[in-house]
Amino acid sequence: EAQVTQNPRYLITVTGKKLTVTCSQNMNHEYMSWYRQDPGLGLRQIYYSMNVEVTDKGDVPEGYKVSRKEKRNFPLILESPSPNQTSLYFCASSLSPGAGAPGELFFGEGSRLTVL
Amino acid sequence: GDSVTQMEGPVTLSEEAFLTINCTYTATGYPSLFWYVQYPGEGLQLLLKATKADDKGSNKGFEATYRKETTSFHLEKGSVQVSDSAVYFCALKNTNAGKSTFGDGTTLTVKP
Numbered sequence: 010e011a012q013v014t015q016n017p018r019y020l021i022t023v024t025g026k027k028l029t030v031t032c033s034q035n036m037n038h039e040y041m042s043w044y045r046q047d048p049g050l051g052l053r054q055i056y057y058s059m060n061v062e063v064t065d066k067g068d069v070p071e072g073y074k075v076s077r078k079e080k081r082n083f084p085l086i087l088e089s090p091s092p093n094q095t096s097l098y099f100c101a102s103s104l105s106p107g108a109g110a111p112g113e114l115f116f117g118e119g120s121r122l123t124v125l
Numbered sequence: 126g127d128s129v130t131q132m133e134g135p136v137t138l139s140e141e142a143f144l145t146i147n148c149t150y151t152a153t154g155y156p157s158l159f160w161y162v163q164y165p166g167e168g169l170q171l172l173l174k175a176t177k178a179d180d181k182g183s184n185k186g187f188e189a190t191y192r193k194e195t196t197s198f199h200l201e202k203g204s205v206q207v208s209d210s211a212v213y214f215c216a217l218k219n220t221n222a223g224k225s226t227f228g229d230g231t232t233l234t235v236k237p
Contacts, residue, residue, distance in 0.1 A: 013168075042225070051229035052169075052214065059223055067224065099168055112157055112218035114225060116168035 015117035032100030039105035041083040131228030148215035156217040
């Protein structure tokens with residue numbers, strides 16, 4: 010089954026304790042991206058990757074890191090989480106924008122993070 | 126830069142009512158346009174899409190037409206059901222661009 014898998018789905022942590030949210034897709038997609046969803050603010054892009062070893066900042070990259078060492082994985086790293094990073098996070102993937110595909114995104118089920 | 130403006134919610138309708146959720150956009154070039162739906166507790170999933178002017182996307186009774194002259198992509202359904210209760214997001218993506226731009230989402234509640 011084609012899917013994007015995120016882990017953990019729920020996490021409560023404390024300020025400053027490094028954490029990683031994993032994301033994996035099995036559709037051989039070149040493009041992957043991270044979003045955060047906050048009430049009243051919609052969906053905001055954090056980082057994206059057009060292919061392996063290629064990453065770029067989205068609209069709200071501060072406080073986050075990503076890496077793309079393999080095509081299927083795109084982890085989101087919070088080196089020193091703060092309460093304003095409490096949010097619902099989504100990973101998404103799609104075929105390469107340059108492949109003629111219209112850029113339809115496939116989303117994971119979300120990871121709800123609470124930073125105390 | 127690109128932007129998407131959606132009709133503000135929440136929207137509450139009775140079952141079998143007609144639904145319209147407005148979406149307008151600002152973009153350079155010729156973007157593809159999408160409607161995504163998020164059911165409670167789930168991730169977003171594609172509802173329908175259109176890739177060029179005058180294209181009509183449709184799925185599950187929902188429709189939207191890509192109107193370049195009015196830069197709009199309004200979502201419509203003739204008769205909503207309780208199971209359509211969800212958050213609906215309008216989005217655009219420019220060809221070869223790394224970013225998708227989303228509207229703020231519109232929460233729809235359908236009452237029996």
